[in-house]
Amino acid sequence: MMKNIEFNGLTCFKVSLNVNRSPLSDEMNLLILESDPNPDYYAKKDFPPNKKHVGDRHLYLLVNNQINCFQDVILRNRNRIKRIHNFNMNIYPGYMSFQNKNVPCIRINTANIDQLPLLIKEFKNVGLKFIKDQKVKAYDSFIHFKKYINFEKIEENIYQDHENQNRFFFQIDKFIEMEDFVKGIESIKFNCDFHLFDSFLAEIFIDKDVYDFIGVYSKHCDKERFAELKQEIKKQFDN
Numbered sequence: 001m002m003k004n005i006e007f008n009g010l011t012c013f014k015v016s017l018n019v020n021r022s023p024l025s026d027e028m029n030l031l032i033l034e035s036d037p038n039p040d041y042y043a044k045k046d047f048p049p050n051k052k053h054v055g056d057r058h059l060y061l062l063v064n065n066q067i068n069c070f071q072d073v074i075l076r077n078r079n080r081i082k083r084i085h086n087f088n089m090n091i092y093p094g095y096m097s098f099q100n101k102n103v104p105c106i107r108i109n110t111a112n113i114d115q116l117p118l119l120i121k122e123f124k125n126v127g128l129k130f131i132k133d134q135k136v137k138a139y140d141s142f143i144h145f146k147k148y149i150n151f152e153k154i155e156e157n158i159y160q161d162h163e164n165q166n167r168f169f170f171q172i173d174k175f176i177e178m179e180d181f182v183k184g185i186e187s188i189k190f191n192c193d194f195h196l197f198d199s200f201l202a203e204i205f206i207d208k209d210v211y212d213f214i215g216v217y218s219k220h221c222d223k224e225r226f227a228e229l230k231q232e233i234k235k236q237f238d239n
Contacts, residue, residue, distance in 0.1 A: 004152050004153075004162070005150045005151065005152055005162055006151050006152065006153040006159060007151050007204075007206055008148070008149060008150040008151060008162075009148070009149070009204050009205070009206060010075075010146050010147070010148050010204070011146065011147055011148070011149040011202055011203070011204045012144055012145075012146055012202065012203050012204070013144070013145050013146070013147060013200050013201070013202050013215070014142070014143070014144050014178060014181075014200060014201035014202065014203075015142075015143050015200045015201075016140055016141070016142055016143075016178060016181075016182050017035040017036075017140070017141055017143055018035060018036070018138055018139070018140050018141075019033040019034065019035045019060065019096075019138065019139065019140075019141045019143075020033065020034060020035075020136065020137070020138040020139075021033060021034075021135070021136040022034035022057075022059060024059070024113060024116065025133045026133070027117075028116065028117065028120060028133075029132075029133055030061070030120070030130040030131060030132055030133055031062055031130070031131045031132065031133050031134055031136065032059055032060065032061060033059070033060040033062065033096075033098075033136070033141075034057060034058065034059050034060070035058045035060070035141075036058070056109060056110070056111055057108075057109070057110060057111065057113065058107065058108075058109055059107070059108045059109075059110070059116075060096060060105045060106070060107055060108070060143070061105060061106040061108065061120065061123075061130055062096070062098060062103050062104075062105050062130060062131040063103065063104040063105060063106070063128050063129065063130060063131070064103075064129045064130060064131045064132075065127075065128070065129040067104070067127060067128065070093065070104050071093035071094070071146060073093075073126060073127075073128075074091065074092075074093035074106060074123075075093060075146075077122070077123070077126055078091040081119065081122045081123075085115070085118055085119075085122075087112075087115050087119065088110065088111070088112050088115070089108055089109065089110035089112065089115060089119070090108070090109040090110070091106060091107070091108055091119075092106070092107040092108075092109075092145040092146060092147050093105075093106060093107075093145065093146055094106070094107055094143060094144045094145030094146060095143070095144045095145075096141045096142065096143040096144070097141045097142045097143075098131075098141065103131070105143075105145075106123070107143070107145045142178050149161055149162075149163075149202075149204070150162035150163060151169060151204075154168075154223065154226075155226065155227075157170065157171040157230070158170055158171070158226055158230065159171070159213075164217075166217055166218060166219050166221070167215065167216075167217045168215065168216050168217075168218075168221065168226075169202060169213040169214075169215050170213060170214045170215070170216070170226075170229070170230055170233055171211060171212070171213050172212050172213060172214055172233065172237060173212075173238070174212065174237075175203075175212055176201060176212070176214075176237055178201065180237075181199075181201055181214070181237075184236040184237055185199045185214075185236075187236060188232050188233070188236055192232060197216040197217060197218035197220075197221070198216070198217045198218070199214065199215065199216055199217075200214075200215040200217075201213070201214060201215065202214075202215045214233055214237070216229075
């Protein structure tokens with residue numbers, strides 16, 4: 001166990017994001033969806049919408065065939081592919097809602113899109129078939145993806161991502177449906193001055209237990225007010 005780390009493991013992130021067809025679809029001859037990394041950051045009350053993070057694109061490759069242990073296949077091959085080709089990108093297996101069904105996908109965070117064709121070729125070589133390019137209007141997608149996280153405890157039931165100091169996890173006592181989560185976070189942001197954050201759900205399985213979290217990402221978090229935010233979360237989601 002690393003110093004200061006309370007626990008760690010492969011963590012499921014759950015987000016609701018507005019996605020649209022990426023112009024990269026034209027070059028790759030398959031459908032690539034794209035989202036703004038922080039879609040509702042600064043977007044409440046009198047704050048303007050967040051500008052696009054042009055240096056870090058969040059892309060989604062949709063998989064069209066059934067692969068046994070799909071997420072294991074991605075996790076097993078991503079480090080091999082990154083090592084062989086010296087890729088500078090983060091690759092996560094997951095699922096996303098598309099045309100009223102859940103579709104396997106690969107989430108890619110990268111600033112170097114020149115590496116994308118070779119990545120696609122490598123995953124095709126291990127049996128993945130990607131959805132062909134098509135017209136898609138912007139829509140809100142429920143997205144799940146898995147990422148390894150080291151949880152650093154900063155106070156009771158509040159943790160910080162050891163590798164990303166702007167990401168925090170507030171432990172909750174029960175599972176929350178995504179629709180209820182979105183409504184609850186909207187209420188918190190509109191009814192008080194807690195709005196300078198992006199939000200997500202997360203869960204991690206350790207031994208026989210599952211731990212549920214509401215996550216926030218912000219470069220402007222005031223840790224002195226985390227107890228207050230924890231109370232807002234409790235009021236909104238404990239009913």
